Amino acid sequence: MSDREPSRGQKLHARLCHFVRINEPQPCGNACVGSLVSVTAFAYAGVMYATAIVGGKVVRFKLSPALARAHRQNRGKAMTEAEAVAFVETKRRARALRRARPYLASRP
Amino acid sequence: MRVVLDTCILKLATFPAEHNASALIYELARAGLIEAWVSPAILEEYADVLGDHPEFVAEIVDSFPVCYPLTDLSVIRHEPDNRFLECALAANAEFIVTVNTAPGHFDRKQYQTVNVARPSEFLNVPEVRRLVKKLIRG
Numbered sequence A: 001m002s003d004r005e006p007s008r009g010q011k012l013h014a015r016l017c018h019f020v021r022i023n024e025p026q027p028c029g030n031a032c033v034g035s036l037v038s039v040t041a042f043a044y045a046g047v048m049y050a051t052a053i054v055g056g057k058v059v060r061f062k063l064s065p066a067l068a069r070a071h072r073q074n075r076g077k078a079m080t081e082a083e084a085v086a087f088v089e090t091k092r093r094a095r096a097l098r099r100a101r102p103y104l105a106s107r108p
Numbered sequence B: 001m002r003v004v005l006d007t008c009i010l011k012l013a014t015f016p017a018e019h020n021a022s023a024l025i026y027e028l029a030r031a032g033l034i035e036a037w038v039s040p041a042i043l044e045e046y047a048d049v050l051g052d053h054p055e056f057v058a059e060i061v062d063s064f065p066v067c068y069p070l071t072d073l074s075v076i077r078h079e080p081d082n083r084f085l086e087c088a089l090a091a092n093a094e095f096i097v098t099v100n101t102a103p104g105h106f107d108r109k110q111y112q113t114v115n116v117a118r119p120s121e122f123l124n125v126p127e128v129r130r131l132v133k134k135l136i137r138g
Helices: A008-019 A039-045 A065-073 A081-106 B007-013 B021-030 B040-049 B054-063 B079-090 B119-123 B126-137
Strands: A049-054 A057-062 B002-005 B095-097 B114-117
Touching: A049 B021, A049 B119, A057 B021, A057 B126, A065 B021, A065 B054, A081 B007, A081 B040, B002 B007, B002 B021, B002 B079, B007 B021, B007 B040, B021 B054, B021 B119, B021 B126, B040 B054, B040 B079, B079 B095, B079 B114, B095 B119, B114 B119, B119 B126
Parallel strands: B002 B095, B095 B114
Antiparallel strands: A049 A057
């Protein structure tokens, strides 16, 4: 084994260091053991589940990474169907206004 | 099975609810068990409404097939809703899934060959129930 080649333990630790919050790359001689672990990284690595009712039964399903992230972003928030419709309509109106702006600006 | 998802469905899917039928429908589409078709106009609206979740929009762009409707319809009184109907007819979709069944919106049960279903109704279609079982089994 050459001097530069990292040992198996070092390689394993380097892999674990992916989750360790460090600002600069550091030589990994097990020095970062005990440093702060990024909770965010672990949270994103975790799998998230949701439930729905299908045929009167509650089914549990896995969320995709992007949807899981959206759920984390919206944690503690709720939206009813009516609110969702209103939200979409507001966005549509804003977009229509944006598109009409050049025309409206050119009017006397 | 081909469907078109109203923007409200995807918006509702992003909220952690106790029972989230919209999220399950999205997961069915992402897994390729149902085909959720979009048109450029629909994609634009998705990107606008789901702007807070760019990764989610990227995932939608990656997993939803795109069609290019050649006809402009004016069947539904609320004009923007016609984009979804145009897409559904162009893609030969069986369902438009929406929560917006108020008068002037998707207030009919059927537009030619396209059925309108709320998320819970859609999940109770026997074929969809089979697909849900398949999704859960992995």
